[in-house]
Amino acid sequence: MEPIEIFKKWLDEELKLSKARISSAVSLSTIGMDSFPNARFVSYKELIYNCFIITGSLNSRKGIEMETNDKVALTFWWTETERQIRIQGIASRLSEELADHYFSERNLNSQAVSSICEQGKEIDNLEQLEKKVLEKVSEKTAITRPNNWGGFSIKPLRIEFMDFKKTRYHDRKLYEIENGEWNLKQLQS
Template sequence: MEPIEIFKRWFNEELKLSKARIPTAVCLSTVGIDNFPNARFVSFKEIFDNSFIITGPLNSRKGIEIENNDKVALTFWWTETERQIRIQGVATKISEGLAEKYFKERNVNSQAVSSICEQGNEIDNVEQLEKRVLEKVLEKSKITRPQNWSGFSIKPTRIEFMEFKKTRFHDRKLYEIVKGEWNIKQIQP
């Protein structure tokens, strides 16, 4: 079975059991502009064209780091099924059409925050910023996607699946692209 199909099956199994408020959370790791690794949780949107989609501001730290070095990693940890999936791949900016689609799917509070806030920048008055966001929400008008809000398509080059076992003899399989084809290896726990 292809690794993308395994991912989809595992993801759906976890979603059916998950009690997490945000079951689509995934850890995105980038190489910082200072060459230190940088990790944060983002929301996984879907698999599109055999790539993993995440969204957010292009001028945020993650956006700047991906622009500087397109090699990224995603790590999924699923509590209910006791599985982990590690993905390494290359990130590219998604199309304007996809960015519009994902922005429209966001709730109004998320749209308002994205249209007003400059993610990761320092702020002196958080209450004033919160007031501006609330005013935007209360306007009840359509919120336009900011030009700096988009997303990334992460084309995997490696995917590792790990199923945890009570014996600690975890089952680990590593899929890697070799000469354009997925190659599978069983690796030690």
């Protein structure tokens, strides 16, 4: 079975069991401007052309880091099925059309937050920012996607699956692209 098909199967199995509010959360790791790795959780959207889609603020730390160094990693940990998936790949910015599509799927409050907040920037008064968001939501008008909001498509080069076992003898498989084909290696746990 190809790694993308395994991912879909594992995701489906986890989603059927998960009670998590954000069951599609994934850790995104980037290389920081100071050469230190940075990891944070983001919402995985879907697969398009076998690439993993995430969205968010383009002028946030993660957005700037992906624009500067397109080598990224995604790590999924699924509690219910006790599985981990690690992905290393290349990030590319989404088209304006796709960014518009994902923004339109967000609820009004999330759209308002994205149109007003400057993610990761220092703030003096959080209550004042919350008030601005509430005012925007209360207008109940369509919110246009801000230019600094978009997303990234991550083309995988390596995908590692680890199925945890009570025996501690975990099933660990690494798929790597070699000469345009996925190559499988069984790894020790």
